[in-house]
Amino acid sequence: MDWEILRFNNGVSVIYKQKKECYSVSMGIFVRSGVRYETEKYSGISHFIEHLLFKGTKNRSARELKEAIEGKGGSFNAFTAEEVVCYHIKILPRHMETGIEILADMIKNPLFKPEDIDKERNVILEEINMYMDIPARYVYDLLDAIMFSNHPLGTSGLGTPETLRAINRQVLLNHTENFHTGENITLGVVGNFDRDKVLRLAETHFGKIEKGGRVGFSPFKNFRKQGKLNIKVKETEQCHFCIGFYSYPREDARRFPLAVASTILGGNMSSRLFNEVREIRGLVYDIRSQIKNLYDTGAFIISAGLRPDNLVECLRVIKDQIDNIKSTPVSEEELERAREYLVSQFLMGLEDTMEYMVWIGEQKTTRDRMISVKDVVERVRSVTVEDIQKICNDIFSKATFFAMIGPEDKSEEMSKILEV
Numbered sequence: 001m002d003w004e005i006l007r008f009n010n011g012v013s014v015i016y017k018q019k020k021e022c023y024s025v026s027m028g029i030f031v032r033s034g035v036r037y038e039t040e041k042y043s044g045i046s047h048f049i050e051h052l053l054f055k056g057t058k059n060r061s062a063r064e065l066k067e068a069i070e071g072k073g074g075s076f077n078a079f080t081a082e083e084v085v086c087y088h089i090k091i092l093p094r095h096m097e098t099g100i101e102i103l104a105d106m107i108k109n110p111l112f113k114p115e116d117i118d119k120e121r122n123v124i125l126e127e128i129n130m131y132m133d134i135p136a137r138y139v140y141d142l143l144d145a146i147m148f149s150n151h152p153l154g155t156s157g158l159g160t161p162e163t164l165r166a167i168n169r170q171v172l173l174n175h176t177e178n179f180h181t182g183e184n185i186t187l188g189v190v191g192n193f194d195r196d197k198v199l200r201l202a203e204t205h206f207g208k209i210e211k212g213g214r215v216g217f218s219p220f221k222n223f224r225k226q227g228k229l230n231i232k233v234k235e236t237e238q239c240h241f242c243i244g245f246y247s248y249p250r251e252d253a254r255r256f257p258l259a260v261a262s263t264i265l266g267g268n269m270s271s272r273l274f275n276e277v278r279e280i281r282g283l284v285y286d287i288r289s290q291i292k293n294l295y296d297t298g299a300f301i302i303s304a305g306l307r308p309d310n311l312v313e314c315l316r317v318i319k320d321q322i323d324n325i326k327s328t329p330v331s332e333e334e335l336e337r338a339r340e341y342l343v344s345q346f347l348m349g350l351e352d353t354m355e356y357m358v359w360i361g362e363q364k365t366t367r368d369r370m371i372s373v374k375d376v377v378e379r380v381r382s383v384t385v386e387d388i389q390k391i392c393n394d395i396f397s398k399a400t401f402f403a404m405i406g407p408e409d410k411s412e413e414m415s416k417i418l419e420v
Helices: 045-052 062-070 093-108 114-132 135-147 161-166 169-179 195-206 255-266 272-280 308-327 332-349 353-366 373-381 385-395 411-418
Strands: 004-007 013-018 025-031 075-080 085-091 185-191 228-233 239-246 287-293 298-306 401-406
Touching: 004 195, 013 195, 013 353, 025 093, 025 353, 045 075, 045 085, 045 114, 045 169, 062 075, 062 093, 085 093, 085 353, 093 185, 093 195, 114 135, 114 161, 114 169, 135 228, 135 239, 135 298, 135 401, 185 195, 185 353, 228 411, 239 308, 255 272, 255 287, 255 298, 255 308, 255 332, 255 373, 255 385, 272 287, 272 308, 298 308, 308 385, 308 411, 332 353, 332 373, 332 385, 401 411
Parallel strands: 013 185, 228 401
Antiparallel strands: 004 013, 025 085, 025 185, 075 085, 239 298, 239 401, 287 298
């Protein structure tokens, strides 16, 4: 069995998978929150709260929280995504009780000291500045801004200086009161643990959280029929760009052939783009394609960084490769390599208790229906040559979006090559 699920009367779900062969146990609290749940006025609040929950609770100082886990050899972190926030710990089984207790304390008893709020606001402002100085990272925000405009999905999860200044202690308390409730919380546990002990600890620490109501978000409906460019001129040694296309929602069956197509096109060092752009022409150090699947939309993205004088040739090669995969069926040999790569990477990733825990925890929090390991493998292995061509003709016939950071604006030339 891939997992078991228990749901308490207050709405909290516990999803767990025993892996007795492992040395570790990974656990995480998943909150139905994140970028797309935010308002324009308080953009960045989910990430702000993620930071602040490490600054102390009513029972422990920030130092005591960290030492309780790291002092026992564990790792301790969190992440904020579009549709979920996760606080996670990886530790040896004999310290599992401490891990669950710490996660519960953070979720239930955040301190939100005014001085911590002010200090952490400044920390996040520096984080924003840091990312703006990393073009390879910041260019993705520029792409989101034009693909998902006039919607929270088009904003940076870090917020802005203006929205961060608008967030005070009462706003933070109101947010956690709405989101840190039973209907919006999942506890994930994977690794070497005693099942009865986990369920007993889960009920002790999470069984009495207020049930609350399941939070919702605004659907994304503003699909552009025409593409758009977003170019930021900045004195950099390289141009960093992303090419984006709308793709499929998280539970759309077409995501499987798209994942295989992405692997063929730019998913690894055997891919067409890596071979044509890097190996044959030497235009880039790294080029890749990737997929983002959300509840009601998605994105297919090609990204790279290179010298400005190589940009035009690179984009022409990318356009040729896109046209080719649309018009010419892939070979059975190439298809099989891509399928086997995806299946192998997926299965090997699940050997890590943290990877497995995040996979099932995110599913339980963000999906209407769970999908098993067996189903994933079967869906990938059933993708056909015809599926690939059909998917590519669908995706690459949609509007094209182009975001770039570099020393000069070549909008007109980029528009002609990419047919934006």
